[in-house]
Amino acid sequence: MQRARRQRKEKETQPVPGWLTVPEFAAMFRIGRSTVYDAIASGRLKSILIMSVHRIPASEAERVEREGLTG
Secondary structure, three states: OHHHHHHHHHHHHOOOOOEEEHHHHHHHHOOOHHHHHHHHHOOOOOOEEEOOEEEEEHHHHHHHHHHOOOO
């Protein structure tokens, strides 16, 4: 069980240029991870899945900075 968690954590922390993980996005905007997942689920925030980890394009971070997460 711990090995699986460690592998998942390693997978999540590998950077992908131009993309943010949910924890990175949440930290950037000082919001909770669940808020980010809710925004993804409702379509307010675009993301893709890479190896079962949500990645948010940097352009979405720029848009949210300009417009906010509501909309």
